Amino acid sequence: MTTKDPIRAHPHSVAELCEEGKRLYADALRAGRITRTEAAAAPCLVEFALLHPDPDDPEWLRPVPPTAALAQRLRPIEREIQDRRTLAVELTDTFEPFLAISAQDRSMAHAITVLEGSERINAAIQLAIAECQSEILTVQPGGGRSEEILREAVKRSQSIIERGITMRTLYQHTARHSQGTIAYAEYMKQGKVEVRTLEELVDRLMVFDRTVAYIPAQEDGQVALELRHPGLVTYLANVFEQLWQRASPLLEEAPYGPPTDGITGVQRSIARLLIEGHVDEAIARRLGMNVRTCRAHIAKIAAALGSGSRAQLGYLIAQSGILEQDKPR
Incomplete structure (x- = not known):
């Protein structure tokens, strides 16, 4: 057994x-x-x-019965679930005021982002263009752009035109002497794109949907700031609007008045800055031209007024009355 x-x-x-x-x-x-x-x-x-x-x-x-057995075992689980839900609500109520403060701090922390290097700057701008829904505002100081830069601009602008985004760009008057820039403006007419020029501009600026803006942080263009603080972006958009109202459409008649005593409008602008005490480099930068071109204009002004020295030139400009035409009537 x-x-x-x-x-x-x-x-x-x-x-x-x-x-x-x-x-x-x-x-x-x-x-x-x-x-x-x-x-x-x-x-x-x-x-x-x-x-x-x-x-x-x-x-x-x-x-x-299985219904009774199941109910007996589910009852403590459901009670535990209810207790945890109650605890979750209580925790949420306790921490909600602090979450609001934390969210505000995070928002402020990302209000200004430093972008270093042209690759990172361009990547951020490309992303902003891709995410843009309605409006782009740009300020591009300086003279005409090179063919390479304009080709890249046409590529970027193609998607903007196809998506029906409004785009307004400000150049300086010196861009009117660039055939490439004129051709670019003609091409962009097929979309909701406007280009105007102004004698003097603030530094580079790009604003997308009035929610994010980009400005340079160094003269060499290798550092930029990405701005997302609503107050800052609104301020920059308002600056753009003030400049836009004073600007002249690029494809219309040049904004300079007729020559006075053989001196052109751009030369009158240079003369005005000369008597204000600006050096050649500063004048060239403000009017969006290279220093060589600026000095060539200064030489023509001196020849037209019969000046033999830089010091005499300032006096002759003031006495000639050539700047009277630029004064508001």
Whole structure:
């Protein structure tokens, strides 16, 4: 006579009911009861209270209805879930005021971003162009652009035209002497693009949808600032609007008046800056021309007024009355 191995307790949870337990519990539900001998093969059924003694016959066990067994086990879980939800609401209420402060701090932290290197600057601008929805404002001081720069500008502008984005650009009057710039403006007429010129401009500026702006941070163009603070961007957009109102359409008649005593409008602008005490480099930078061109104009002014020295030139300009035409009437 061999001794049977004792039945070992099943090391699993009620959610992982063993195959024997599943089979016997199903048999008990179908028959309404099961013998203790049969149930001995799955002691987990009694451990998990899925079977209970038959009050009429101690040799039999009756199954607990699955709805009752499930409800009994879900009740503490649902209570725990409710407790955690209550705790989550309480935590949210406690920290909500601090979250608002933190969000404001993050917003301010990203209000000004320093972009170093032309590659990173161009990547940021390209992303701003791609994300732009309605309007681009740009200020581009200096004279005419090189063919390479204008080709790149045409490529970037193609998507702007196709998407129907409004674009306004300000150049300086000296750009009117660049055939490439004129051709670029003619090409851009097919879209919602306007180009105007002004004698003097602020430094470079780009504003997208009045939500983000870019300005240079160094003269060499290798460092720029990305501005997202609403107050700063609005201020720069307003500066642009004031300049725009004073500017003249590039494709219309030149804004300079007729020559006076053989001196052109651009030369009158140079003369005005000369008597204000500006050096050649500063005059050239403000009017968007190179220093050589600026000095050539100064030489023509001196010849027209019969000046033999720089000091005498300033006096003759003041006495000649050539700047009277530039005064508002």
